[in-house]
């Protein structure tokens with residue numbers, strides 16, 4: 001993380017506060033106005049109470065019944081109003097919190113999906129920042145806005161009482177304010193340390209959350225039980241939590257020590273001030289009623305000054321955290337539209353021209369000068385060993401990463417010049433690590449093209465192309481059956497269903513089939529988990545689906561790629577050979593070697609009668 005570990009300078013702080021206030025007022029404009037009114041009321045209430053008490057005491061000593069009545073009525077009214085105001089403030093605070101969270105969560109997750117590529121999501125620094133941003137999004141806009149209101153309130157209280165103190169003793173009033181200076185400096189420093197500590201512990205808390213999620217993950221549950229990993233992961237989880245907690249503890253102990261010392265200092269200053277004022281009354285330079293107002297002023301000023309210092313200091317910490325939120329959401333473009341043009345329909349073909357790629361400068365090259373072309377309406381098959389770079393190449397075509405060197409052209413135009421979303425809308429793809437959504441069967445397919453979510457015939461057609469229509473129709477609630485047991489469907493009288501691995505794979509394939517009009521069909525290992533009959537059936541379906549369409553197929557099962565117009569063998573990130581099945585077999589290179597190896601496995605089994 002490019003560390004934010006300093007309280008922002010005044011201009012940056014002002015910009016952050018403006019943004020926070022904008023969110024706060026935008027989320028709950030009515031509450032903001034009422035809060036300001038309550039702030040003025042809250043700021044004036046202490047001084048009003050002090051003066052009403054003075055009226056009562058003064059009236060009692062001079063036997064002035066009018067003064068007593070005014071004092072009692074005023075004090076009583078304040079006493080009745082204060083709890084109502086306090087409850088109303090609490091309600092407004094909670095309601096505003098709810099609205100602010102709803103607003104910031106939308107912004108934050110819009111920003112997360114606004115990143116066109118995958119690089120940020122693979123960057124641990126981004127995740128640490130996201131964690132802090134997510135936390136800050138829940139409290140920072142409200143806290144910073146109420147801080148401004150709170151500061152206004154404290155300033156009203158301080159200035160009204162300061163006048164009272166100044167009338168009695170200028171030096172004592174100065175001493176009271178000066179005593180706040182060390183508190184101010186110390187609190188700012190503590191806030192900075194707290195902010196730094198939160199940044200340091202963010203990775204630990206993220207790892208702790210990772211282990212907690214792993215222990216609850218259904219996919220991990222089998223291995224966790226089989227390998228007895230529960231205690232092992234729990235220990236690791238607790239190690240992260242304890243490391244984070246020890247950082248927090250150190251910080252809390254420091255704060256305890258500093259706050260206690262400063263409280264003693266403030267107490268001593270109060271005692272001195274009180275002694276001076278009592279002496280003045282004792283010497284006949286004031287009445288007991290005046291002394292009551294001064295004592296109220298003294299404690300109110302001290303409380304307000306320390307409240308003010310706390311607010312400003314915690315604002316520093318909050319600003320540090322809110323800066324992460326602002327940074328993460330900076331990716332959102334006003335209006336949402338991409339400044340890049342939309343990719344047009346593919347007319348001529350896709351080509352890779354001397355494409356080099358590595359995931360980061362610290363990683364090895366994964367693709368080393370790949371040049372190939374998929375003319376419109378033809379099929380290309382990509383084969384090669386594990387780790388040769390096949391899936392990486394697909395990710396580059398999808399625009400998830402830009403090539404490090406070289407260029408990928410869509411009808412002759414560099415794909416990085418097109419709006420990524422519009423390019424992806426022209427692709428249909430299944431990935432090797434496809435998703436199994438804990439949704440209904442219908443929704444699992446419909447997410448392939450959310451625009452056609454209501455078109456049940458199209459969804460059924462896509463399922464049929466992937467050989468899943470009958471299976472899904474036979475489920476307890478047909479296509480509406482939930483494909484999970486982790487959620488409960490209130491309207492269903494049957495529990496959710498869990499599909500087999502191969503069935504899930506076919507469902508992922510159906511998702512791609514839903515994009516019937518896609519310009520480029522990409523299938524990365526679409527049949528790796530299928531049984532022999534299903535694989536045969538699917539490939540027959542896919543062959544007809546790919547006919548006359550531009551397609552890219554990756555498969556380790558070479559019998560499924562032999563019909564491709566062009567077969568490209570990738571080895572260590574470079575094209576080792578390419579040609580039709582017949583040409584490559586004649587050439588006798590790596591493809592022919594792999595093909596014969598796979599074929600011989602079946603031949604041997606046939607000869608020996610062994611079960612394959």
Ligand SMILES: Nc1ncnc2c1ncn2[C@@H]1O[C@H](COP(=O)(O)OP(=O)(O)OP(=O)(O)O)[C@@H](O)[C@H]1O
Nearest residue numbers: 122359363366385386387388389390391392393432
């Ligand atoms: N997100 C990533 N970050 C860093 N390295 C990665 C990432 N994804 C893949 N790699 C690396 O890139 C190389 C190529 O991986 P890729 O998945 O493209 O191979 P593949 O040819 O599809 O392999 P397989 O046949 O096993 O699916 C591997 O060395 C892998 O470790």
